[in-house]
Amino acid sequence: MSFRYTKKYKIFTWPIAFACSLVFFWGCKQKEKDQLKLSAQYQAIFKQTLIIHDKYNPDSAQKYIDAAFREIKSPTLNERLNRLGFHYAVMFTTKKDFLKARIYADSILNLINKNGGQQKYPGFYANCRLSLGDAAFELKDYNTAYQNFFIGYQIGKNQLDRRVTSEFLYRMGMVTFKQGHYALAVKYFKESLGLIKSTNDTFVTFYRNQELMDNIGIAFFRLNKPDSAMAYYNHALHYITSNSYRFPEKADLTPVAQAVIYGNQADVYIKKKDYNSAIPLLKKSIAINSIKHHDNNDALVNMVKLADVYGRNNRTDSMKIELDTIKHKLSAISNGDVKANWYRLMSEYYSLNNKHAEAFDYLKKYNSLKDSLDENNRLLREANVTEQLTNFDKERQITLLKTNYRIQRTYLLLAVMFIIMSLVIAFLIYRNWQRSKHDFKVVKMLNHEINEQKASLQHTLDKLNDSSREKDRILHTVAHDLRNPLGGISALSNMMVNDTNCNDEQKEFIGIIKESADNSLELINELFEAADLVLDDTRKQLVDINTLVNNSIELLKFKAAEKNQHIVLSHNNTPLYLLINREKIWRVISNLIINAIKFSPAGTNIFVSIDESPVNATIAVKDNGIGIPDHMQTKVFNMFTEAKRPGTMGEKSFGLGLSISKQIVEAHNGKIWFENNPQGGTTFLISIDKPVA
Template structure:
C-alpha cells in the first residue's frame, strides 16, 4: 500500500486523512488474521462513519480489497476494484499530485489481466505504470514494474526472460532501503523466483546455487525479524517454499533422499502455518508422486490422505485435479480396479470442467481421455507379462510388407518414368533456351535503363550551373534599385527569377531520382526530434498562407538515415502547405503502434482525384498540379519519398477525399529500447 502524505491549504479540498485511516487499517489487518469477513465489515463501517473520506482515502480501501480479491483468485472483483482505483485519478491534476497511487492503480489492473492470461493488454498497463514511476525519478520503485513483467514471462513459460527480470527486480530493490520486513520478504521471493525460473529452463546448476543463496539470505537477513511472531511465521513459510522448490530440482537430478527430506520439512511448516497452505498441498503432491515412483505405497497413501484433509479445509480445483490423478495411480499400482476407475472418472470430469473455463482449449473429451489412460495401462501390463515381444513381431512383419510394397511401387514408377525421360529432357532444353533469351533481353533492358538515367543525370547536372547563374543574375537585377527601369522590365526579370528557381527545383528532383539507397548510413534516430525540426522550419512557409502546422509526437526511435527521412517529411509537409487553402490547419502526428512508428500528415486541401490516385507515387509528370496559390509542382517528390521509405523497409500510403483533403501515412519499424 502506498500512502501519500501532503500538506494542503485550508482553501483546497482535502483528499486524505491519514491520522484517522492509519489507525483503521492497522485494526483491519489485525482483525483479518482471525476473520476476513469481520475485517471487511469493520472497514466498511469505518468508512461509513467518516463521510469526509477523500479520494486518497478511498484509494486505500480499494487497494486493500483488490489485494484480497487477487489472493482468493476472484478476478472479476479484483478488476472492479482496480477500475475504481483508476476512476479516482481521471483528473490530470490528481495524477500529478499522487503519481505513486496512480502508478499502483495501473499496475493493479495489469495484475488482473496477467492472471487472466491476457498478456498483451497486461503489458500495456505495466508499461503505463512504469512511465509514471519513472517520472518520479525514484529508481527504488522500478521493481514494481520489473517484478510484474517477470511474472508475465513466467506465465508464458519464457523462463530465461523471467529469470532475468526477477534478478533485475532483486538488484533494483537491493539498492534501496532494506531495513523493513516487507522489503526483505519481497527480496527473498525474487531470489527464489529467479532460481525457480532457471529450474524451469533446465539450468540445474544455476538453479541449485540460487536456491542455496536464497536460504542463506533468509537465514542471515531474516534473523533480526524473528522476535516478532507474525514476521517469524512469514520467514518460516518462505523457507518452506524454498525447501519445496529445491526438493523438486534434487528429485529431477536423481537425489531422491534429499528431495524427500526437503519435501517433508516444507510440508511440516506450511501445512500447519497460515500463509502458504496451498504451497504445502502442492508439495504433498510432489512427495506422493515420489513415493509412488519408488513403490512406497503405504507412505503414498498416508500423504494422499493428509492432502485430502487439507483440500477439504482449503479447496483448490487444480490441486484437487492433481490429487485425483495421484489417487488413481495409487489404486492402479495397488490393483484396486474399481476404486481406480472411480478416481479416474472424477479426475477426467474435473479436468474437462477446468478446461472449459480456461482461456485456451485443452483436451476435454472424457472418452478419449479414458482410452488414452487405459491404453497406457494396457501397455504397462504387456511389459510386465513379456507380451511386448509379440507386438514387436507384428511391427516387424508390417515393416517387411511395407518395404515389399514400396519396392513394387518404385519398380512400377521407374518403368513409367523411362518413357517420359526423353520428353522431359527435350522440354528442359526448350525451357533453358527460352530462359537464356529472356536473360539476354533483361540485360539489354537494364543496360538501356542505366544509359537513360545516366544521360538524364548528365543533362540535369550540366543544367544546374547555367540555370543557377540565371537565377543569381535575375536576383541581382531585382536588388539593384534603378528608378529608370520600366515596370514591364521588372516584371520580366521577376518572371525569369521565378522560372529559374522552379527549374533548379526540378533539376534537384531529377538528380535525386533513382538514387541508390542500398548504402545509406543508418543510425538510431530520434524521429520525433527530426519531425519537430522539419515542422519548425516549414512553419514560416505555412504562415505565408496564414496556415498553421500542429504537431502531436511521442518520443520514438527508429533505425534510419536522417537526411533521407528528413527529405520525406519535408516533401509531405510542403505538399500539404502547397495544396491547402489560405487559413487551413495541417495536422502532423507521430505515434508508436504495435512495435511500429506511424507518421500521419493531414491537410485540408483539394484532395486527389480518382484518375490520379493510381499514379501518385510514379515517376511521371502526369500527376503534377499547381498549388492553391499557383505554386509549381513537378510530380517527383512523392516518387522519391516512396523510394526512401521502402529502402527503410517501411510503407507509405494515403487516404483522400476530393475537395476536403488528404492524409499521407508512413509506417516503419521502431527501434528496440535500450
Template sequence: MLFRSYITPLLVCCIFILTGCYSPEDKEGHPEYFQVYYDKYDSSKNEDKEAALELLNNAFRSFPNPGLIDWFEKFDRDRDVAYYVKTNYIKAMSVSDSMLLLTEDKKEREAYASYHVRALFYKGDCYYKLKRYNEAFYYYSRAKQMAMQFMKDKCSLVEYDSYNGYLFFTQARYDLAASYFYNDCIQQMQCPQDNYNRFVIIQRNLDNIGICYYRLGRFDSADHYYNKALDYISQNESRFPQQHYFARLAKAVVYGNKAQMLEDMRKYSEAESMYIKSAEVTGLTDKAYTSSTQVSLAGLYIKMNKLNQADSLLTIVKALLDTLPNENAMLRWYRLKTELLVKTQQRDIAFDVLQAYNKLKDSVDIRDRKFAAMDINREFESMEQKALNAALQKDNQVKNMYLVIAVTVLMMVVAIVLLVWYNLRRSSRHVKELNRKNEDLQNAFNSLEQSHRENSHILRIMAHDLKNPISAMRNLVYSLLRKEQPAQQREILELVQDTCGTSLNLINDLLNDRRQLSSTRKELVDMARLLESCVELQQAKADEKNQQLYLVAEPAEIMLNTQKIWRVISNIISNAIKFSPPGTEIKISLQKRTSSVLLCVQDQGIGIPDEFKDKIFSAPEKVMRLGTFGEKSYGLGLSISKKIVEEHRGKIWFDSVDGKGSSFYVELPSLN
C-alpha cells in the first residue's frame, strides 16, 4: 500500500523529465484541445464518469506535449473519481499529492497559486473523510494562508470560510458552524461571478445551515433553511442543463435531512415518505449516501414496529456497507440490528452485535476526542497573526530605511551649515551669495522640521514593539490557566488574559491606522451579555471616582466581532468615567429595534465644546483633554471606534452640551 501511494507522484516527475526536451514555446495549457473532454466528464453522471475519464486519458496519450495546467486538470478528474465515485480517499489523497507536486515550484506566482491552494484543500478533504481531523485542519490552514498571501481575487477566497464551519460542526459547535455557513452563503451571493460552482456552494450552505439548526433542536429554523435550499435549487437548476443530475441529487440529500427532522418530530408517515423519495434518487448515483439513508429508514421502521421491513432493509444495507464502507452508517447499523434482535427475542445474537458496535465506537471516540478539544478559533487567529507580523516586519524595514535617509540628510545639512559658517568668516566677498544660500538653507531646515514631525509620528505608530512583552505575558497566563488554580485566582488570570488579547488587537489597529485591516471575522453574540461584561470590568475604574454605572439591556443576538465591539463599548464607557466628576451617575442602555440594536452611554461630565464637535472622531492632537482627575487622553480611541463601527455597517454619533454631559450612541444592524 505504501509503494502504491508513491506511484503517481513518481510518474509526474518522469513526465516532466521526458517533456523537458520540448521547445520552451510550448504552452502550459491547451484548452482548445482538451476542453471538450473536460466538459464531457463534468456533465456525466457518477456511473458514467469512469468511462468519460478513460476518454480523457486516451486524449492525453495521443497528445504530444501536455502542459502543467493540462496535467493538473486531468489529475483533478482522477481525484474526483477516487473521491466521489469510488470513495477511495487514500487514492484521492495520492492524486492530490501529485497535484501539489505539479505546482510546488510555481505556487508563489498568482497564476498558479489558485491551483496549489485547490490541491491543499483536496488533501485536507481526504483527511477529513478519513476522520483524521488534526491533519485536515493543518492542510485547510495552509491553504487559507497561501490564498491570503498570493491570491488577489478575494471572491475565490470566500468558499474557504465554510471549511471552518465543517470543523466546528465536527466538534458539535453547531451555532458557530451555522454562522460560518451563513457568512459564506451571503458572500457567495455578493460575488460578481455567477457560475455552476457558486450554485453548488450556495445550495450546500443553505442545507448545512438547516442541519446545524436541526442539531440544535430548532426545528422551525431548520425547516426554513431546508425549504430555502430546495427553492434555490428549483429556481436555478435550469441554468445548468448539463448538470441536471446534480440538481436531482442535491434535492434528494435535502429530502433525507428533512426526513430525519420529521422523524424526531414523530411525524413518522411523512418521514418514511421523505426517506423513500431520497433513496430512489441517490440509489442511482450515490450508493454510499443511499446506505446511510436506508439505515435511517430501518430505524424508523423499528420505531413504527414494522420489524420485518426493518430486518429486510438492514440485510440489504449490510451488503452495501461491505462493498462501500461507511463508518457512521456501520455504527448505526450495529445499534439498530441490536435493537431489532432484542425486540425479536434473539438476545444471544444481539449481544455479539452489540460487542462489535462497542469495539467500533471506542476506536472512533478515541480518534475524535483529541480533535474535539482543539480551539480552532485560537489556531486560525495564531495563523493570521503570523501573517500580519510578517507584513509588519517588512513595513518596518521600509520605515527604518526612511529613517536612515532622514539622518543622512540631517548630517548633510549640518555639514553645509558648518561649511557656510566657515566661508562666511573667511571672506566678506561672498556675502551676497551666502545670503542666497541662507534662504536655501532655511527652506532645507523647514523641510527637515516637517520630516522630523512625520518621523515622530512614525515612531509613535511603531509601538507594535510592545506586542512582544504583551504576547509573552499572555502565553505565561495561558500556561498558568492550564494548571489547577483557585477560583478567585483563575478569574483574575482570565481577566489578565482577555486584557492582553484586547491590548494586542488595539496595537494592531494603531499600526494599521491608515489602511483597512483584513476582513472582520464575525460570530453570533448576545450583545446584552457582552455589554454586561464590559460594565463589570469598568466598575472598578468607576469606583475610584465614586461613580455609579447603571445598565439596562434588552437581550439581542447579532453578528459581530466580539473583541472589536468590546473595544468600542469599553472606550465609550471609559471616556464617560474619565470626563465625569466624582459621585455622578453614568447610564448605559441597550435597546432592540426592528432591524438594529441601539447602545446609549449617558454621562454628567464636562461635555464637548462646540469647536471640538466636528473633530472628535478624526483624532487631531488639539482635541486631547485631561480627565476630571487629570487622566491623559491621546485622541485615538473614538477615531478607532468609528472605524470599527463602520466595518460592522453601523453608525456612531453623540449629543453633548459643554459643561452638562454627553450621550454617545452606537447603532448596529441586527441578525435578520
C-alpha cells in the first residue's frame, strides 16, 4: 500500500518560481501580499535566476541570486524573504536536501520574528511553519513536524481562511498516520475534507479532495476496517469521475489518481483472500502508472503485490514473469523497500519450485537489506536522542557557570566583611590609645584575644569553604549523573510509546517510566531554580512586557493543548517597557501559567491579561481550576510548602515554584498575590513599578 503524502511533488510538475512563491503567499491576507511586492531591480534579478535554474543547474542559480543580491544597497524585507524562499524551494523541491531546506526555513522564521513576527504577519508566519513542518516530515522527525503544523493550525483557524486551516489539518493527519495513530489521522483527514469540500473551484482543491477520501480509506484499512476503507475508495473514484471533466487541461492526471485507488482496493480484496477480484485491479493500476511521467513508483509497488498474489495461488510462471519485470524496473527506479520485497518473493518462488539453495540465497539477501533499512531508521531516531542529550549537556554547563559565579560573589562579600571588621578593630584600638596610655596594656591584651578569635574564625571559615566546595562538587556530580540518564530515559521511553510493536500493557509500563523520569527531572530543575535567586541589578534591562508574556504563552500552548486547554491573552498593542531581569520575570510568568494548566480541568480556558496604571503594570493569570482552600492560603508562597497538591490529571507538584516566584518579584520591588474567583478557580497577580522617566 502506498501512502500519498509526497504525490503532490511527483504528480504535479511545479515550476521552481511557484514553489518559491508558496513560502510567502499561500494563505496570506491581501495586506501582507501588498507589503511583499518586489522592486523592479529585484524582479529582474529573480527572473534571471529562474532562467539560470531552468537552463543550467540549481547551484548556478543559487550562486547568481546571492551575488546579485549583494549588489542591492538596501534590500527590503520582502526581497530578503524571497531570496531565502528561493533557496528553500531549490533544496526542498529540486535537490531534495531536506536538512538544508529546514535551515533556510529557520532563517525565514527568524527574519519574520525580528520584523514583527506572528502579530504583524500571521500569514507569512503560518507559511513558514508549514515549510518547517514539511522539511521535518521528510526527515522523519515527526514530533517536530507535528509541532510546527499545530502552531500553523492554531493561527489558521483564528486568523486565516478555511483552506489554510484545511491544509494544516491535512498535514497533521499525515504525521499521525506515520506515527501509527490511524484513528486520529481519520479525524484530521475528515476535518480537512469538510473545510474544503465545498470550495472545489480549482484543480488543486479537486485533487486534494479525492486524495483525502483515499487517505481516509487507507487509515481505515490500517484500523482493520476493510469495509469502511472500500466505501471511501469507491467514494473517491465516484468523485473523480463526476468532477474531472471540469479540468480538461489536466486530463492526464486523472487516471494516475484512479490507478492509485485501484491498488488500494486490491489491498482490501487481498486481505479478504479474494484474489480473483484483486488481480484485475492490480493489472489495471500497473498499466496506467507504468506510463512515462505517471507514478511509476506506485506501479512498481503494485507489481510486488501482484507477484505476491500469484505466489499465493501457486501460479509460479506468472509470478516469475512479474518478478523479472520488477527487476528490470528497479534498474531505473530506486526503491529500497521494493527491492527487499523482490528478494523475499524470489526466495518464495524458488521455494515453491523446490530449489531450496537458491531460495535460501535470496532470503539472506532479503534479511540483509531489511536489516539495513531498519538500521537507517534506528540511526535517525538515535540522532534525535543525541541532539537532546547535547542540549542537556549545554544546560548543565550553563548551570555550572552560574554556580561558579555565585561562589565568586560569596568570596567577594566575605572579603569585604573581613576588611570592615579589621577597620573597626583598628578604630577601637586607636580610640582607646587616645584615651589613656594606661589602657594600652588592656588594648594589647584584647587585640591578642581578637587575633586568636580571628584565627579561629578563619579556621572555621576554611572548613566551611571546604565543605561548601565538596557540597557543590557532589551536587554537580549528581546533577550530571542523573540529568543525562533521566533525559535519555524520558526520550527513549517517548519513542517506545510510539512503537507500534508494543502492546497496551507494555505502553502503560513505558508511560509510567517516562512519567517518573519527567517528574525527577522537574524536581532537579526546581531545586536548581531555588538555589539561583541572586538578582544582579546589572542584568536588568528595559523589556516590553507584552512581548515577553506573549512569547511565554507561545512556548506553553503545546502543554495546554495536551489537556485541550486554550490560553487567551489580552493587552494593549502599545509596547509597555519595564526595567526587569528578562530571564527571572519570564520564569515567574511561566510558573504561573504552568500552575494554571496543571490545576485546571481539561477543555477550559486560561486568561492572561496585562494592565497598566500611571505608576505600575499588573499581570494577571486567571484559571477556572480547583482553587485554593482556606487552610492552605497562608502557605502557598512558602518554600517546600505543605500546600501542594497533584494537578487535575495527576501532575506532580513539588511546592517550589510559587516561593521562587515570590522572591524574584520582591527582588524587583514588586508584589505578588492571589485572589479566589467567585465562580471558581484562582487569579494570580504580579505588580511591578514602571521605570522613572
